[in-house]
Amino acid sequence: MMKPKNDSGGRAPRHGEGGPDMDLISQITRIAQVKIPVTDLAASVEWYRRLLGLRLWVEIVEDGVVRGAGLMDPHDRFNLSLRHRSVCASEPDLRGFDVVAFTPQSRAALHRLAEHCDRLRIAHSGVQETPGGALLDVPDPDGTVLRFYDFTQPTGGFTGVEFRDGRHVGFYDTSRLPASRAADGA
Amino acid sequence: MMKPKNDSGGRAPRHGEGGPDMDLISQITRIAQVKIPVTDLAASVEWYRRLLGLRLWVEIVEDGVVRGAGLMDPHDRFNLSLRHRSVCASEPDLRGFDVVAFTPQSRAALHRLAEHCDRLRIAHSGVQETPGGALLDVPDPDGTVLRFYDFTQPTGGFTGVEFRDGRHVGFYDTSRLPASRAADGA
Numbered sequence: 001m002m003k004p005k006n007d008s009g010g011r012a013p014r015h016g017e018g019g020p021d022m023d024l025i026s027q028i029t030r031i032a033q034v035k036i037p038v039t040d041l042a043a044s045v046e047w048y049r050r051l052l053g054l055r056l057w058v059e060i061v062e063d064g065v066v067r068g069a070g071l072m073d074p075h076d077r078f079n080l081s082l083r084h085r086s087v088c089a090s091e092p093d094l095r096g097f098d099v100v101a102f103t104p105q106s107r108a109a110l111h112r113l114a115e116h117c118d119r120l121r122i123a124h125s126g127v128q129e130t131p132g133g134a135l136l137d138v139p140d141p142d143g144t145v146l147r148f149y150d151f152t153q154p155t156g157g158f159t160g161v162e163f164r165d166g167r168h169v170g171f172y173d174t175s176r177l178p179a180s181r182a183a184d185g186a
Numbered sequence: 187m188m189k190p191k192n193d194s195g196g197r198a199p200r201h202g203e204g205g206p207d208m209d210l211i212s213q214i215t216r217i218a219q220v221k222i223p224v225t226d227l228a229a230s231v232e233w234y235r236r237l238l239g240l241r242l243w244v245e246i247v248e249d250g251v252v253r254g255a256g257l258m259d260p261h262d263r264f265n266l267s268l269r270h271r272s273v274c275a276s277e278p279d280l281r282g283f284d285v286v287a288f289t290p291q292s293r294a295a296l297h298r299l300a301e302h303c304d305r306l307r308i309a310h311s312g313v314q315e316t317p318g319g320a321l322l323d324v325p326d327p328d329g330t331v332l333r334f335y336d337f338t339q340p341t342g343g344f345t346g347v348e349f350r351d352g353r354h355v356g357f358y359d360t361s362r363l364p365a366s367r368a369a370d371g372a
């Protein structure tokens with residue numbers, strides 16, 4: 001089989017061109033859910049509902065105690081699952097960690113969301129400019145960071161982004177990751 | 187303003203009916219990214235590419251070291267961001283924790299993915315039946331669980347799910363969470 005010269009501008013895939021991998025991913029339609037460990041379930045349910053207008057649609061009771069809650073986007077596109085941290089595997093601490101990023105329709109939506117946070121007295125990062133576009137970070141009551149990212153760069157090709165001392169200093173166009181031996185064994 | 191009797195079958199929202207909350211969430215279009223802490227970035231990049239046919243599209247170098255990689259779905263619907271755990275805020279440990287759930291097109295896709303894992307000698311849960319539908323859990327090289335969930339229950343209304351000693355024992359239809367005082371202060 002001839003290798004394509006290029007997979008939409010990036011480096012060529014090392015295996016499975018047009019094969020089972022591509023085919024399988026086509027059968028995965030979206031990220032439906034992100035699960036977030038919380039320490040006060042009732043308070044976090046209310047916080048997420050107020051911030052994003054989500055709807056309580058699922059609740060999980062284990063041995064008589066409410067341990068989890070599913071919050072559904074009113075348009076059924078995604079949900080956030082909150083689970084009491086004490087019963088999460090590894091009891092993950094996500095303070096300061098931006099585990100999830102949502103796409104807003106526009107940069108203006110970021111500003112509206114920041115104003116909404118202000119009205120609710122919810123702390124946020126303010127709208128930040130980055131090499132990829134504007135973003136807004138909103139830590140939840142446990143400090144887990146929800147990122148809203150108006151990413152405006154192309155998603156084709158490959159982009160290396162270089163920082164030094166926390167400042168963006170440039171871009172590069174060839175991966176600097178070592179090629180894994182595992183890649184050739186597939 | 188008149189309150190609607192019901193928001194698509196669930197309990198009525200406590201505030202903001204049809205107001206700014208609903209409007210804001212309409213301006214958030216999707217979960218675009220989940221960020222996953224990893225201990226061996228190069229190995230995990232290869233693992234995720236092989237499992238899901240993702241494409242390396244972004245790389246982050248900080249002070250001369252590759253610290254992060256963005257893996258894009260070939261159809262540009264979502265991406266997974268891998269970041270070296272030692273430089274993640276709180277250095278989260280997600281072993282055994284199903285931080286993200288993807289929706290497959292069908293239950294058959296779960297079986298195909300399980301077979302794909304077998305070919306790659308990647309351990310997985312096997313396709314499990316649950317009250318909500320069939321799911322497949324695949325732990326990544328650090329033990330972080332990727333869930334693929336063919337959820338077949340309605341997403342409208344409210345469903346309480348009760349477990350005892352790890353077994354599903356029934357459903358209920360009214361939230362058992364205490365109403366938060368915060369909900370009335372919005």
